[in-house]
Each structure stands twice: as C-alpha cells, then as structure tokens.
Amino acid sequence: MMLERIGASTPLAFPDPSQQICVFSDASDVGYAIVVTQVADWKNDLPIHEQQHLLLVCKGEMFRDSQANWSIVEKEAFPVVQACTTLEYLLQRANGFRLYCDHANLIAIFAPDKELKKHVKAKLQRWVMRLTGYIYTIEHIPGANNLWTDIVSRWWHVRDGSQSVKKINFVRTRSAQEISQLRPLEDSAFDWPSNESLADAQQRHVRSAPPDHTVVDGLVCVEGKPWIPAATKRLLARLLVVAHAGSPRTSRRTGNAERNE
Incomplete structure (x- = not known):
C-alpha cells in the first residue's frame, strides 16, 4: 500500500535556472496554498494550464488566531507574500518568475508597474513592499484553472467529510468600576x-x-x-x-x- 502511494505521488523536480518559474496562490476561508512549478519548454501561444509543468513546491497552512478574521483580499494576498518570504532562494532569479492568482483585485495591488493607491490598507502596503526586490509578472487565472491550489487551501476544512473547523472567540470581561461622584x-x-x-x-x-x-x-x-x-x-x-x-x-x-x- 505504501509503495503504491509513493508510486502514484507526483515527484518533485530540481530547480533549473534556465526554466520558467510559475507561482500559483489561492486562499479559502480557512487556509491558503502555494504551488510552484517550472516549465522547461515555455510556449507563449499556450495558456498557462496547458503548459508542461514540473512540480517544485506544494505547501499550505490554516489561518490561525487573528488571521481567521482577515478580509478576503488580505487572505488572498497573504500566500503571495508568504511565498516571497519563505521561497526567496527559489524566486530570486535573473529572469524572474510568473505569479498567478484567481483574485482579480490582487492584480492591481501587486502589479509591479502600478503605484500604491491611497485606499490600500497599511498592511497591504507593507506586503507590497516585500515584493519590490523581485522580478516578476502577475496574471489573473480563472478559478477553474487554479485547481490544485484551490484543493490544498481547502484541505484543512474537511478531512473526512464530517469534521469541520469551528471558530471560538475568547472574551475576557471585567465588572465596570463605579464612577465616583463629584459631590x-x-x-x-x-x-x-x-x-x-x-x-x-x-x-x-x-x-x-x-x-x-x-x-x-x-x-x-x-x-x-x-x-x-x-x-x-x-x-x-x-x-x-x-x-x-x-x-x-x-x-x-x-x-x-x-x-x-
């Protein structure tokens, strides 16, 4: 059984500086996912989901504590910043990398040729600055073509079809102090x-x-x-x-x- 699972798993490739690196990110309500691939024979006339990808990284985590209360755009932006933080050894390349996400608003936030908008939250501004040292292009990908990151981001939600994540807020209360009267x-x-x-x-x-x-x-x-x-x-x-x-x-x-x- 173990050998069958190992044989059916997708092998990881060794990074090749001459190949095109692609980063896919996605987030659900409970977690996020990052998938990094490389394409040896990049064809400009083919859409991204038809390219021949070799898997380099597949990772994901749950949103914890205050992260669970983030807005949708913050949850979608976090895996992009997390990839540039934890995978710097892989993404710092002379020919840069391609970034794909299925959240259209991230294109305007992380596009390298766009100026920061005043309405962007301070947290997102700090995250955008984290990407300034990279050479990359960002493109929108339909959710149907971003299947693997979508699966990994929801992997934590339901494991066996019956378990689900429950959120509990811990609130500490104290009795109100009596206000002393002036007279x-x-x-x-x-x-x-x-x-x-x-x-x-x-x-x-x-x-x-x-x-x-x-x-x-x-x-x-x-x-x-x-x-x-x-x-x-x-x-x-x-x-x-x-x-x-x-x-x-x-x-x-x-x-x-x-x-x-």
Missing part, C-alpha cells in the same frame, strides 16, 4: 455617619480599643475625642468625605453661592 454628599444613597453608627462600630471592635479610653454618652473616647476603630474602613471614608465637604448646612450654603455666581 458625594448630594447622593441620596450616601450614609451619613451618626453617633449610633459610631457606637455600633465601636462595640464590634471594642477589644482593640486603647487601654486608656473612657466612655462618654455611650461613645468610647480617647483624650476626650470619639475613638474611630481602624478596621472600620467605610466609616472612616464617610467621615473623611464629611470633613472635606463640610456639614450639610455648609454644603448647601456653598452650593447656593456657586449657583448665584
């Missing part, structure tokens, strides 16, 4: 500190009270001032807000003065 005292939900709330907090943390404390009108005092337990963070915050903004009467008077101005 907290004007918030109807603001909990004003009182003797009752202070006495309740002192009772819950009475074991941490200083040994020299006294009790005045039901409140634990130190040196004649109410003792605020260090563990009562929310109570301390409310007291600091009131100390900064002033009493309710002062706050209202200040607000009225600002509005009168």
